[in-house]
Amino acid sequence: MIEIETQLQGQTVAKGKPMLAVEVIDGYYGELHVLHQVSLRVQPGEIVALFGPNGHGKSTLLKTICGLHQASSGAILFGGQEITRLPSHKIVELGISYIPEERHLFTDMTVMENLNMGAYNLRARKSRNRNLEFVFSIFPRLAERKEQMCSTLSGGESRMVAIARGLMSEPTLVLVDEPSIGLSPGLVAVVFESIEKINRERGITILLVEQEIRHALGMAQRIYLMKKGRILFERYASQVDVAEIEKAYF
Amino acid sequence: MDSLLNAIASGLISGSLYAAMALGLTIIYGVSRVFNFGHGIVAVMGGYFVWSLMQQAGVGLLPSILVSLLVMYLIGFLVFRYSINPLLKKPGWEISTVLFMLGAGILLENVLLQVYGPRVKSIPLFVQGSVKMGPVQINWHELILMGVVVIGILALNLFFKSTRTGQAMRSVSQSIPGAKVVGIDIERIFGLTFGLAFAVTGFSGILLGTKYYLNPHIGWEWMVKGFVIVAFGGLGSTLGAIYAAVILGVVEAIATLYLGAIWVWPIWFTMFLILLLLRPQGILGGRM
Amino acid sequence: MNLLKRLTWKNWLVVWATLLIVVYPLIGASSYMKHLFILFFVWSVVASNWNLLMGYAGITSLGNIGFMAIGGYTSGILAKTFGLSPWLTIPIGGVASGLLVTLFLGLPALRLSGIYIALLSLIFADSLPSILTQTREITGGAMGLHEIPGFIPGMEKIHAYYICFAFFVLVHFLIHRTIISNTGLAFVALRDSENLATTVGVNRFKERIKVFALSSFFTGLAGGFYVHSLGDISPTTLSIEPFLLGITMMELGGIGTFAGPILGSAVIVFGNEFLRLAGTLRLALLGALICATILFFPGGIMQLIDQAEKLMRTLIRKRISREN
Numbered sequence: 001m002i003e004i005e006t007q008l009q010g011q012t013v014a015k016g017k018p019m020l021a022v023e024v025i026d027g028y029y030g031e032l033h034v035l036h037q038v039s040l041r042v043q044p045g046e047i048v049a050l051f052g053p054n055g056h057g058k059s060t061l062l063k064t065i066c067g068l069h070q071a072s073s074g075a076i077l078f079g080g081q082e083i084t085r086l087p088s089h090k091i092v093e094l095g096i097s098y099i100p101e102e103r104h105l106f107t108d109m110t111v112m113e114n115l116n117m118g119a120y121n122l123r124a125r126k127s128r129n130r131n132l133e134f135v136f137s138i139f140p141r142l143a144e145r146k147e148q149m150c151s152t153l154s155g156g157e158s159r160m161v162a163i164a165r166g167l168m169s170e171p172t173l174v175l176v177d178e179p180s181i182g183l184s185p186g187l188v189a190v191v192f193e194s195i196e197k198i199n200r201e202r203g204i205t206i207l208l209v210e211q212e213i214r215h216a217l218g219m220a221q222r223i224y225l226m227k228k229g230r231i232l233f234e235r236y237a238s239q240v241d242v243a244e245i246e247k248a249y250f
Numbered sequence: 251m252d253s254l255l256n257a258i259a260s261g262l263i264s265g266s267l268y269a270a271m272a273l274g275l276t277i278i279y280g281v282s283r284v285f286n287f288g289h290g291i292v293a294v295m296g297g298y299f300v301w302s303l304m305q306q307a308g309v310g311l312l313p314s315i316l317v318s319l320l321v322m323y324l325i326g327f328l329v330f331r332y333s334i335n336p337l338l339k340k341p342g343w344e345i346s347t348v349l350f351m352l353g354a355g356i357l358l359e360n361v362l363l364q365v366y367g368p369r370v371k372s373i374p375l376f377v378q379g380s381v382k383m384g385p386v387q388i389n390w391h392e393l394i395l396m397g398v399v400v401i402g403i404l405a406l407n408l409f410f411k412s413t414r415t416g417q418a419m420r421s422v423s424q425s426i427p428g429a430k431v432v433g434i435d436i437e438r439i440f441g442l443t444f445g446l447a448f449a450v451t452g453f454s455g456i457l458l459g460t461k462y463y464l465n466p467h468i469g470w471e472w473m474v475k476g477f478v479i480v481a482f483g484g485l486g487s488t489l490g491a492i493y494a495a496v497i498l499g500v501v502e503a504i505a506t507l508y509l510g511a512i513w514v515w516p517i518w519f520t521m522f523l524i525l526l527l528l529r530p531q532g533i534l535g536g537r538m
Numbered sequence: 539m540n541l542l543k544r545l546t547w548k549n550w551l552v553v554w555a556t557l558l559i560v561v562y563p564l565i566g567a568s569s570y571m572k573h574l575f576i577l578f579f580v581w582s583v584v585a586s587n588w589n590l591l592m593g594y595a596g597i598t599s600l601g602n603i604g605f606m607a608i609g610g611y612t613s614g615i616l617a618k619t620f621g622l623s624p625w626l627t628i629p630i631g632g633v634a635s636g637l638l639v640t641l642f643l644g645l646p647a648l649r650l651s652g653i654y655i656a657l658l659s660l661i662f663a664d665s666l667p668s669i670l671t672q673t674r675e676i677t678g679g680a681m682g683l684h685e686i687p688g689f690i691p692g693m694e695k696i697h698a699y700y701i702c703f704a705f706f707v708l709v710h711f712l713i714h715r716t717i718i719s720n721t722g723l724a725f726v727a728l729r730d731s732e733n734l735a736t737t738v739g740v741n742r743f744k745e746r747i748k749v750f751a752l753s754s755f756f757t758g759l760a761g762g763f764y765v766h767s768l769g770d771i772s773p774t775t776l777s778i779e780p781f782l783l784g785i786t787m788m789e790l791g792g793i794g795t796f797a798g799p800i801l802g803s804a805v806i807v808f809g810n811e812f813l814r815l816a817g818t819l820r821l822a823l824l825g826a827l828i829c830a831t832i833l834f835f836p837g838g839i840m841q842l843i844d845q846a847e848k849l850m851r852t853l854i855r856k857r858i859s860r861e862n
């Protein structure tokens with residue numbers, strides 16, 4: 001049991017075990033070195049935002065955490081337990097849920113069937129009805145479209161299904177990859193609101209990758225900036241503004 | 251007119267048997283994208299096990315079928331675990347799995363040839379006699395076969411819609427990343443799928459073995475027919491395979507009646523080519 | 539002098555092997571050995587072109603023996619029935635094969651994905667025997683064609699030997715040039731990552747047609763050389779055994795490499811005696827060999843050679859550093 005103190009600008013963020021600890025991981029796609037000595041912490045109950053230019057490794061990092069991709073070195077710990085080499089289905093069982101940017105919905109199934117599949121792991125089966133209720137309360141539009149085929153949904157609706165399905169697995173940590181991308185401003189607000197609700201009402205910890213800096217900054221407690229596969233800096237959300245982050249992109 | 255109706259009836263029956271045979275192929279391809287080039291021999295094996303149990307061990311028909319299905323399921327699972335799975339993890343798996351299953355199929359075919367000899371075997375008919383419905387005369391036996399296939403298809407459908415594993419298989423066939431994200435163990439599902447498909451295929455071999463005969467070489471003929479049916483119906487679509495099987499079965503019967511058996515294959519092939527040109531993905535190409 | 543220094547041990551091996559092959563009949567090779575070598579020359583052309591399609595371009599094609607049969611039958615019929623010279627009929631056979639295959643397989647392959655091409659090629663090859671039986675009068679049906687004229691009047695085995703060897707060298711030279719050219723790169727690019735390849739300007743359609751046309755043309759030529767060297771052809775060439783042998787040649791040698799199919803066909807042709815010993819289990823053995831090679835030695839003999847070479851280099855280096 002390691003007690004970690006996260007030092008941030010001279011102040012201790014939180015004592016106690018981080019929920020998620022990414023420790024100096026490197027990642028490759030074939031010969032391409034995409035993650036360089038990346039380290040990251042997420043404390044229980046936090047919303048942490050990960051910013052950075054496109055194609056610089058943010059999605060790869062999320063995929064590596066949830067087991068869709070393998071780190072070549074380093075360690076990833078969840079609740080103190082090492083999950084670096086675990087296959088994706090075991091990581092879901094432990095309580096991490098990944099909501100990919102591409103959504104990856106089951107297009108030949110209805111909304112309801114997708115949500116049910118979200119509750120595939122045995123732990124989630126028991127709380128299925130409770131989670132369904134919760135999910136429909138956050139996304140009332142989905143309740144109306146329960147029996148609709150996913151292939152016929154609009155962009156915003158399928159994004160909602162992806163998020164909802166991710167919640168059905170009864171997670172304690174959710175990794176969300178660019179939830180607002182390609183959505184109209186109205187829907188962007190809905191999506192961010194829903195993420196906040198998830199964190200507030202259920203205490204689910206969130207690691208959020210986003211390009212919509214202003215909204216994400218408003219929700220998060222801490223932020224990281226990632227560029228060219230490296231973590232450039234870590235800040236309290238309250239001590240940094242949009243302009244500073246955008247400047248760092250270049 | 252009478253003979254036409256009889257031909258259609260006969261075509262429907264053989265169509266249903268072809269459907270049973272094509273299902274195993276479709277299930278494996280739909281879920282794992284592996285095309286089983288040893289499909290024919292799997293069907294024949296299922297039939298041979300039943301024959302062995304009945305003729306050589308004196309076991310009754312029903313228990314023989316159950317044991318055979320179980321054995322086929324295990325074989326499918328093991329084949330996946332120890333040969334296909336390792337190949338899937340390396341690049342170029344599309345070609346290596348095809349060639350591997352071809353080689354394995356030939357190997358098994360010749361092993362069966364050694365064990366059982368080249369003379370044909372058949373599984374005894376369930377019942378004798380026939381029934382006359384208007385101008386059409388059908389054997390009871392064939393009617394039962396068709397009934398069994400229909401029940402089997404309905405059971406499979408129920409399995410895919412209502413059981414956790416069946417739903418997982420459907421999910422995997424539609425999106426592997428999606429399946430991973432909801433916590434499905436892809437390797438395990440692949441293994442179970444192979445097991446299920448081998449059992450279904452073995453079962454179809456048993457059915458075909460009662461209507462026609464068993465011989466290590468006939469597996470190849472069944473297999474190539476199965477390929478045409480599956481591609482015609484759309485790879486990965488179980489419903490498409492069923493439609494295609496029935497259509498091609500009826501075409502086969504009618505062609506045999508009016509033109510003679512040697513014309514069946516050229517006609518099938520031409521239909522196949524035309525369909526591929528107009529609609530490359532088959533009738534219902536796409537998903538399960 | 540510089541050239542000699544740049545030659546590797548592999549290059550030297552090829553030089554010596556070529557010299558031996560050229561000299562062999564002159565120093566007393568038996569008729570049987572000459573026969574085997576002719577088979578080796580022809581079959582390795584088939585295997586190398588099959589490898590071009592499957593190994594380099596990544597297209598699962600199961601009908602290449604059919605290409606050979608088309609070329610062989612066309613050439614044989616034209617020469618025997620119409621008395622045309624093999625030097626004319628063999629290229630015609632090659633063109634016939636190239637045209638038919640590009641039409642029935644190459645064009646559909648533009649619209650279909652990998653597994654469909656495999657199925658189509660299988661069905662294509664499977665339907666050839668029945669076409670042959672239906673056209674009994676011209677093709678000799680199940681009995682096949684016999685007494686097909688040789689390359690030159692009064693031809694002896696030794697003539698066929700050298701002619702086929704020249705063919706072997708020429709085709710492999712052309713294949714090698716294709717592999718190292720832009721076309722070869724395009725084939726591999728399409729195989730490894732079709733999306734990326736098309737983005738950088740590789741024309742998927744053009745390259746697919748090219749590889750089918752090239753592969754089937756040369757294989758058709760090989761069929762022609764086959765019939766005029768041996769004098770017979772029958773539908774048994776289209777049976778399962780030659781098909782398996784062809785696949786084994788590629789897998790055993792190392793699919794996707796240049797020398798692999800050549801080595802593989804050498805092993806198969808000269809090792810056929812061992813296969814014959816297995817009697818009725820011959821096919822089972824071939825099947826088992828294919829499975830074992832794919833599972834445990836996917837790179838075939840070439841992989842073994844590369845590993846052995848690496849091992850030797852490491853040992854030599856260790857020896858040298860120890861001595862210092």
